[in-house]
Amino acid sequence: MLETGQDILFLLTGAWGDGEGGPWLCADCCTMEGAIKVNPHWAEAVTLVRVDYARPRAEIVALLDADHQNAPTLILSPDTVAHIEPEAVVNGRRIYTDPKAICRQLAACYTGAQPK
DSSP states (O other), X not given: OXXXXXXXXXXXXXXXXETTEEEEOOHHHHHHHHHHHHOTXXXXXXXXXXXXXXXXXXXXHHHSOTTOOOSSEEEOOTTSOOSSOXXXXXXXXXXXXXXXXXXXXXXXXXXXXXXX
């Protein structure tokens, strides 16, 4: 199991195809990738894990469960202050999946630019 003592941010690896065409992108993961480009220190402050589109996403399921394997997902470490209310608590872990909420939480913890 992935335990680093840091917040963990899961993002998709990139484009994927499926039986309905493609290639596709995850707009929310692209938003997070852009936010990390603007705030590169976030990539050092958290454990950044990129996972493939295909499910199950074992790395996320191992920490949360099969119903919560969305990307992006930010899992707060037990020591991190939640500056905004977490979207859910799964297996005792506080999580965010909305990219704006993730950016606001990261900016509050680690400084940086956030969505208006």
